[in-house]
Amino acid sequence: MEQKTKINAEEGKQEIVITREFDLPxxxxxxxxxxxxxxxxxxxxxxxxxxxxxxxxxxxETSHDGKVVFxxxxxxxxxxxxxxxxxxxxxENMPIGVQLEFLEFEKLTDDTSKLTMQIIYxxxxxxxxxxxxxxAYGINMAHSKLQEIINKLK
Amino acid sequence: xxxxxxxxxxxxxxxxxxxxLLVATQSMTAGAIASNFDTARPTVSKHLQILAECELxxxxxxxxxxxxxxxxxxxxxxxxxxxxxxxxxxxxxxKLEAVMxxxxxxxxxx
Numbered sequence: 001m002e003q004k005t006k007i008n009a010e011e012g013k014q015e016i017v018i019t020r021e022f023d024l025p026x027x028x029x030x031x032x033x034x035x036x037x038x039x040x041x042x043x044x045x046x047x048x049x050x051x052x053x054x055x056x057x058x059x060x061e062t063s064h065d066g067k068v069v070f071x072x073x074x075x076x077x078x079x080x081x082x083x084x085x086x087x088x089x090x091x092e093n094m095p096i097g098v099q100l101e102f103l104e105f106e107k108l109t110d111d112t113s114k115l116t117m118q119i120i121y122x123x124x125x126x127x128x129x130x131x132x133x134x135x136a137y138g139i140n141m142a143h144s145k146l147q148e149i150i151n152k153l154k
Numbered sequence: 155x156x157x158x159x160x161x162x163x164x165x166x167x168x169x170x171x172x173x174x175l176l177v178a179t180q181s182m183t184a185g186a187i188a189s190n191f192d193t194a195r196p197t198v199s200k201h202l203q204i205l206a207e208c209e210l211x212x213x214x215x216x217x218x219x220x221x222x223x224x225x226x227x228x229x230x231x232x233x234x235x236x237x238x239x240x241x242x243x244x245x246x247x248x249k250l251e252a253v254m255x256x257x258x259x260x261x262x263x264x
Contacts, residue, residue, distance in 0.1 A: 032254050
């Protein structure tokens, strides 16, 4: 089966291109990026602020047990409904740094649409940090799972 | 300070990527590899050492010569490392699709 979400991280480049086809009309796909209520639902984060316009800014925050565990923010450089968003994105307290994102929304049929997300990092090393993050997380998960099993054996 | 040696660090360097491409088709001696680069021989040796430490390259003694060849097992690890990142985005987009689909259904009920 062909994968719905594709990642292209070419060697020697400092960008990642993510593409995804949705079983959603273009307008609804765009709304998922526009309305704070929807962003909160699918991203699982609180939207502190979002100004969907040129030179506007946004901030997200996620708390767990009353403690802030994730905070991200950025500036919007271009906002064309149902077409394009150009913005910066930065996760606070992370070694990845600011990234520049080009989000392009396309209509495929009346009920399907496509999102192309081009993310540009400061350097190849910054991109590597981003790509390693879930990889390291996966390894940690496997380790703690193993630890759990070992603990049970004791 | 102990220098961290991992496959990601190894492939971050353009010369090291070129070396990997060179030995992908055939095993080669350090001298043969170095002759492909303008860089000084000790620099190439250093790169070979790092690649060997990361296990991307394997060394094999053949008579008086040491041949370097690619370790496909380790290369597969590099190819696979992007999958967890893809999986995160895939899950995230599946959620987006589910959330927005429920909006269509709500709208239809009204």
